[in-house]
Amino acid sequence: MICDECGKNSATVHLTKIVNGQKNEVHLCEECAKKNKDFDFESPFSIHHFLSGLLDNVQDEPMKVNYNTIEKCENCDMSYSEFKQSGRFGCSECYKQFNNRLGPLFKQIHGHEKHTGKVPKRAGGEIRIKKEIENLKKKLDMAVKKEEFEKAAELRDKIKELESEVK
Amino acid sequence: MIKWLKGDATDKDVVISSRVRLARNLENIKFPSIMDSEQSMEVIKKVKEAVYDNDMGDFSFYSLKDLNEIDKKVLVEEHLISLSLLETPDKSAFLLRNDYKSTIMINEEDHIRMQVLLPGLDLEKGFDLCNKEDDMLENNLKFAFDEKLGYLTSCPTNVGTGLRASVMLHLPALVMTGQVNRVLQAVNQVGLTVRGLYGEGTDALGNLFQISNQTTLGKSEEEIIKKLKNIVLQIIAKERMSRKGLLNSKKLEIEDKVFRSLGVLKNARILTSKEAMKLLSNVRLGIAMDIINKLDINTINNLMINIQPSSIQKKLNKELTPKDRDIKRADIIREALIN
Numbered sequence: 440m441i442c443d444e445c446g447k448n449s450a451t452v453h454l455t456k457i458v459n460g461q462k463n464e465v466h467l468c469e470e471c472a473k474k475n476k477d478f479d480f481e482s483p484f485s486i487h488h489f490l491s492g493l494l495d496n497v498q499d500e501p502m503k504v505n506y507n508t509i510e511k512c513e514n515c516d517m518s519y520s521e522f523k524q525s526g527r528f529g530c531s532e533c534y535k536q537f538n539n540r541l542g543p544l545f546k547q548i549h550g551h552e553k554h555t556g557k558v559p560k561r562a563g564g565e566i567r568i569k570k571e572i573e574n575l576k577k578k579l580d581m582a583v584k585k586e587e588f589e590k591a592a593e594l595r596d597k598i599k600e601l602e603s604e605v606k
Numbered sequence: 607m608i609k610w611l612k613g614d615a616t617d618k619d620v621v622i623s624s625r626v627r628l629a630r631n632l633e634n635i636k637f638p639s640i641m642d643s644e645q646s647m648e649v650i651k652k653v654k655e656a657v658y659d660n661d662m663g664d665f666s667f668y669s670l671k672d673l674n675e676i677d678k679k680v681l682v683e684e685h686l687i688s689l690s691l692l693e694t695p696d697k698s699a700f701l702l703r704n705d706y707k708s709t710i711m712i713n714e715e716d717h718i719r720m721q722v723l724l725p726g727l728d729l730e731k732g733f734d735l736c737n738k739e740d741d742m743l744e745n746n747l748k749f750a751f752d753e754k755l756g757y758l759t760s761c762p763t764n765v766g767t768g769l770r771a772s773v774m775l776h777l778p779a780l781v782m783t784g785q786v787n788r789v790l791q792a793v794n795q796v797g798l799t800v801r802g803l804y805g806e807g808t809d810a811l812g813n814l815f816q817i818s819n820q821t822t823l824g825k826s827e828e829e830i831i832k833k834l835k836n837i838v839l840q841i842i843a844k845e846r847m848s849r850k851g852l853l854n855s856k857k858l859e860i861e862d863k864v865f866r867s868l869g870v871l872k873n874a875r876i877l878t879s880k881e882a883m884k885l886l887s888n889v890r891l892g893i894a895m896d897i898i899n900k901l902d903i904n905t906i907n908n909l910m911i912n913i914q915p916s917s918i919q920k921k922l923n924k925e926l927t928p929k930d931r932d933i934k935r936a937d938i939i940r941e942a943l944i945n
Contacts, residue, residue: 514634515636515637515640517640525639526761526762527637527639527715527760527761528637528758528759528760528761528762529636529637529639529640530634530635530636530637530640531631531632531633531634531750531758532634534752534755534758534765535752541762544762545755545762545765545823548762548763548821548823549763549765549766549821549822549823549824550797550821550824551766551821551823551824551825552754552823552824553754553755553823553824554752554753554754554755554756554757554765554766554767554823554824555824555825555826556756556766556767556769556825556826556827556830557737557740557756557757557767557826557827558751559744559749559751560741560744561744561748566753
C-alpha cells in the first residue's frame with residue numbers, strides 16, 4: 440500500500456478515525472505520519488493529556504465568555520489556556536486565580552474536593568483544630584453506630600472543648 | 607551492594623521495597639516547569655539551608671549539573687532519584703542521606719519531592735520518616751497550602767496530601783498461573799495504580815510490579831497508607847498461595863525451571879538485560895520457595911539493579927556498547943552467583 444500523502448513510500452501507519460459515527464481511514468508512510476497532527480510521536484502520551492480532556496468537560500458553562508484570553512495568574516503570568524494545554528499549574532497562586540473553574544476537575548481526578556490530611560503547623564492553630572473537630576465528629580458517628588456510648592461521650596466532650604477554642 | 611537494600615526486611619519473599627514520597631512547593635515561587643535559573647537557585651538554596659539547619663541527619667548535597675551521565679543514570683537505576691529529575695539538569699539538585707534510604711529532590715516536577723525507600727514491606731515506617739522530615743523542613747520553609755485543597759502541587763493529580771506510597775512486588779507465580787492480570791485489574795478498580803520497574807510507562811521486567819495509590823485528595827495520609835498496605839497484603843497472600851499450588855501440582859516442572867535458570871546464569875557468556883531479568887526472577891522464586899538454599903535473596907535483589915545498563919558501565923568505569931554490556935552483564939552475574 441502506498442502512502443496517501445506523498446504517494447511515494449509504502450504506508451506503514453494506518454489511522455482509523457471515527458468522528459460522530461463517520462469512519463475515515465488514512466494510510467501514511469512513517470515520514471508523513473510524523474508530520475500529521477493526529478499522531479504525536481515526539482511526546483509519549485502522559486497524564487497531562489488526560490487532564491486537558493477533563494477540563495474540556497468541566498467547561499460547559501451557561502455563559503459563553505472566552506475566559507481563555509482574559510484569565511491569567513497575577514503571580515506567574517500563566518494563562519488558563521496554558522494551564523489547560525500543559526496540565527500543570529505555574530505556581531501556587533494559580534490555584535486561587537483559576538479557583539472557580541477547578542472544583543469539578545479535582546472531583547473527577549480524585550473523587551473528592553476536600554483535603555482531610557496533614558496540615559502544616561504554620562497554617563495556624565485554627566485550621567488544625569477545625570480538621571481535628573471534623574475527624575472527631577466522624578469517630579463520634581462511628582461510636583454511636585457501634586453503640587459505644589462511653590466512648591461517644593468522651594468524644595463529644597473533646598469536640599465541645601475544641602469548638603470553644605475556635606470561637 | 608545497594609546500600610538501601612541492607613537491613614531487616616519483612617515479607618521479602620514477595621516484597622522488594624517500599625517507598626513513600628511527599629510533594630511540596632514553596633509559596634508564590636514559580637513551579638519548576640516554568641521557573642528561570644535564578645529562581646531555581648533560590649529554591650535550591652532555601653531547601654539546602656533548611657535541611658542543614660534542622661539537623662536532619664547526614665545528607666550530602668548534589669547538583670545535577672556536576673554529575674556525569676552514567677552516574678546520574680545509576681542513581682535512577684538504584685531508585686534513588688527519579689528519571690524526571692534528569693530532564694532539567696541545570697535547575698535540579700538533590701540531597702541524599704548517607705544510608706541512601708532518604709532523598710530530597712529539588713526542582714523535579716515540584717520544588718521538593720522527598721522520598722524514603724526501605725527494603726521489604728515497611729510503609730508505616732517509610733511514612734513516619736518522610737513525615738518527620740516534612741515537619742523539620744517546615745520549620746524553615748513556607749509550603750504552599752490551601753485550607754480546602756491541602757498541599758498545592760504542580761500537577762493537579764498530586765494535590766492534597768502530595769503523598770505517593772508504593773510497594774515493589776515480585777509476582778512470578780501469579781504470572782505463571784495466568785492470574786496476574788485479574789489481580790492487577792482488581793487493584794485498578796480499588797483506586798490503586800500498577801506500574802513496571804522504573805515507574806510510569808515502563809515494563810514489568812523480571813515479574814516486578816509497582817503498586818501505588820492513585821489519588822491524593824480527600825483521604826488522610828494514614829488512610830492512604832492503610833489501604834495500600836491492606837491490598838498489598840492480599841496480593842502477597844495470593845502470590846504465596848499460587849507458589850504453594852505450584853509446589854503441589856508441578857513440583858518437578860518448577861524445580862526444573864529454577865535450576866535451568868540458575869544453570870544458564872552461572873554459565874552464560876552473553877546476557878541481555880531482558881533475559882537476565884527473566885532468569886533472575888526464576889532463581890529468586892526458587893530461593894523464596896526453598897528450592898535453592900545456598901543463595902541469599904538479597905543477592906538477587908542486588909543483581910536485579912547491578913545488571914542495568916548504566917550500573918554495569920559505572921562498575922567498569924567506561925562507556926560500553928550494548929553488545930559489550932551483555933558480555934559484562936554475564937560476567938557480573940557469574941561472579942555473584944558462583945561465590
